[in-house]
Amino acid sequence: MNPIKPKAVILLSGGLDSVTVLAKAKQQYDCFALSFSYGQRHDVELQAAKKIAALYQVSEHRILNIDLGQLGGSALTDMDIDVPESLEEGIPVTYVPARNTIFLSYALAWAEVLQAKDIFIGVNAVDYSGYPDCRPEYIDAFTQMANLATKSAVEGNKLSIHTPLISLSKAEIIKAGDELGVDYSMTVSCYSADQQAQACGRCDSCRLRRKGFADAGLSDPTQYSQSSGY
Amino acid sequence: MNPIKPKAVILLSGGLDSVTVLAKAKQQYDCFALSFSYGQRHDVELQAAKKIAALYQVSEHRILNIDLGQLGGSALTDMDIDVPESLEEGIPVTYVPARNTIFLSYALAWAEVLQAKDIFIGVNAVDYSGYPDCRPEYIDAFTQMANLATKSAVEGNKLSIHTPLISLSKAEIIKAGDELGVDYSMTVSCYSADQQAQACGRCDSCRLRRKGFADAGLSDPTQYSQSSGY
Numbered sequence: 098m099n100p101i102k103p104k105a106v107i108l109l110s111g112g113l114d115s116v117t118v119l120a121k122a123k124q125q126y127d128c129f130a131l132s133f134s135y136g137q138r139h140d141v142e143l144q145a146a147k148k149i150a151a152l153y154q155v156s157e158h159r160i161l162n163i164d165l166g167q168l169g170g171s172a173l174t175d176m177d178i179d180v181p182e183s184l185e186e187g188i189p190v191t192y193v194p195a196r197n198t199i200f201l202s203y204a205l206a207w208a209e210v211l212q213a214k215d216i217f218i219g220v221n222a223v224d225y226s227g228y229p230d231c232r233p234e235y236i237d238a239f240t241q242m243a244n245l246a247t248k249s250a251v252e253g254n255k256l257s258i259h260t261p262l263i264s265l266s267k268a269e270i271i272k273a274g275d276e277l278g279v280d281y282s283m284t285v286s287c288y289s290a291d292q293q294a295q296a297c298g299r300c301d302s303c304r305l306r307r308k309g310f311a312d313a314g315l316s317d318p319t320q321y322s323q324s325s326g327y
Numbered sequence: 328m329n330p331i332k333p334k335a336v337i338l339l340s341g342g343l344d345s346v347t348v349l350a351k352a353k354q355q356y357d358c359f360a361l362s363f364s365y366g367q368r369h370d371v372e373l374q375a376a377k378k379i380a381a382l383y384q385v386s387e388h389r390i391l392n393i394d395l396g397q398l399g400g401s402a403l404t405d406m407d408i409d410v411p412e413s414l415e416e417g418i419p420v421t422y423v424p425a426r427n428t429i430f431l432s433y434a435l436a437w438a439e440v441l442q443a444k445d446i447f448i449g450v451n452a453v454d455y456s457g458y459p460d461c462r463p464e465y466i467d468a469f470t471q472m473a474n475l476a477t478k479s480a481v482e483g484n485k486l487s488i489h490t491p492l493i494s495l496s497k498a499e500i501i502k503a504g505d506e507l508g509v510d511y512s513m514t515v516s517c518y519s520a521d522q523q524a525q526a527c528g529r530c531d532s533c534r535l536r537r538k539g540f541a542d543a544g545l546s547d548p549t550q551y552s553q554s555s556g557y
Contacts, residue, residue: 163393168437195436198476202432206425207398229481238472245465246428 102127104213105259106204107155111146113284113306114219114262117274119153121261122217124277129211130158131204135165135196141294145285152283161203165193197230201239201258208256209249217259223266236260267309275315282318295322332357334443335489336434337385341376343514343536344449344492347504349383351491352447354507359441360388361434365395365423371524375515382513391433395423427460431469431488438486439479447489453496466490497539505545512548525552 105126109115122128130153132146143160150158197220204216220231229235240258244250262270274281286306287296296303298321310317335356339345352358360383362376373390380388427450434446450461459465470488474480492500504511516536517526526533528551540547 159398161393161398163391165436168389168391168433168440193436194439195432195477198435198472199429199432202425202429203398205428206395206423209424210398229478230476232475235472235475238468238475242428242465242468242472245462245468246460247425248459251459 103215104129104156104211105215105217106131106208106211106213107217108132108200108204108219109146109150109158110219111142111144111149111284112219112286113267113274113281113309114221114270115146116149116279116281116284117270117277118217118219118259118261119149119155120274120277120279122259123153126215126217128153128155129207129213130155131200131207132158132160133165133200133203134160134162135193141290142285145283145294148283152280159207163199163203165196165199168194195230197228197235198239201243205243205247205256209247212249212254214254215257215259217261219262220260221262221267221270222264231263233260233263236263266312267305268312271309271313271315275313280318282320286319291322293320295320297322333445334359334386334438334441335445335447336361336438336441336443337447338362338430338434338449339376339380339388340449341372341374341379341514342449342516342532343497343504343511343539344451344500345376346379346509346511346514347500347507348447348449348489348491349379349385350504350507350509352489353383356445356447358383358385359437359443360385361430361437362388362390363395363430363433364390364392365426371520372515375513375524378513382510389437393429393433395426395429398424425460427458427465428469431473435473435477435486439477442479442484444479444484445487445489447491449492450490451492451497451500452494461493463490463493466493496542497535498542501539501543501545505543510548512550516549521552523550525550527552 107119107128107130109130109132130150222232243256286302288300288302289297296319337349337358337360339360339362360380452462473486516532518530518532519527526549
């Protein structure tokens with residue numbers, strides 16, 4: 098921790114994107130990582146987040162238990178909806194209703210308590226364009242709302258939401274992370290990863306990740322399960 | 328439940344304001360009540376919310392466990408900060424960072440799952456003007472953000488956030504509720520109510536409530552604890 102650096106809250110899922118964001122933020126900020134246990138199908142992603150937070154020596158890593166799964170409506174939290182194995186058109190069923198809005202709201206609350214003026218989130222409008230809460234216009238609207246919402250903002254500490262990956266392709270994200278020395282073998286992207294954090298190789302998230310490494314011309318360190326055929 | 332009425336999500340704390348909002352919403356909407364267990368100092372408020380939800384025969388009442396208290400920063404959730412007994416200037420220490428933003432975000436998620444286009448919240452900019460997230464400009468900004476955030480809104484189901492109390496005084500709220508037959512003895516406003524839901528009579532919330540009944544010219548059904556002197 099460098100006391101000269103300003104504080105920032107980093108949303109850290111344990112996936113490829115968020116570790117890249119943390120690696121970028123770490124260069125200029127005193128990082129406070131925030132993760133959520135929200136009824137995901139598995140907790141290997143959170144285990145990855147813990148290891149990454151430790152590796153990057155964040156000043157604090159909080160994992161909040163939130164009841165998002167209780168509201169239903171997504172294949173990622175609702176066991177009655179199957180995770181699809183093929184890329185869909187339009188907004189995918191793995192979309193979790195208002196997820197980024199809820200995550201950013203908690204980040205906003207913690208930022209205010211920490212007196213931090215910066216929040217980092219690894220949203221991406223290229224590969225995941227089906228998610229409405231990954232678009233720049235959504236982030237801008239959240240920022241405007243946030244700056245009317247809190248005591249801190251009203252008192253003049255305007256908040257910024259940083260989205261360093263928003264316009265990058267998966268291959269560009271991987272290249273950027275590689276240059277920052279990110280060890281992507283620590284990250285979990287698969288929607289259906291098993292308890293050993295082995296990826297299925299078939300879901301949307303696995304396909305985008307594999308394609309990303311291939312397009313970047315880098316070897317893919319992901320551990321795929323034997324049954325995936327990779 | 329009337330199948331002709333459109334669905335609405337009602338944020339229901341169990342306090343005086345939210346029950347008045349529910350009574351109003353009930354006239355035109357099929358109501359789904361949403362409450363939160365977020366590390367309040369007591370759960371008598373939630374018990375009141377349960378009774379009120381049952382009395383008004385809402386179609387569903389969900390109580391979400393959320394980790395707001397874990398972030399600290401407020402006298403309502405942080406045991407290291409005393410609840411003040413006198414009205415303060417500026418934003419009070421009972422302000423919970425980003426509370427309404429987090430509550431509205433969950434309401435947004437549930438509204439999307441329910442395919443509801445209406446959310447009701449009992450914010451009030453008159454008596455509680457110290458809370459930035461109770462002002463009309465904040466609600467407008469949240470609505471704009473919400474309409475960019477969800478699959479449902481992107482597909483054309485624009486969301487509205489109703490704030491029927493926003494410009495009413497406490498006395499006007501009580502009069503409006505009284506005309507709708509609201510039984511305010513069921514509600515809990517006190518920040519320090521005991522396990523029997525008896526109010527302290529001294530905190531900001533008690534003072535505003537007592538003054539409200541007095542200004543409305545109505546008898547105050549609140550049960551004050553004997554030690555309060557009332």
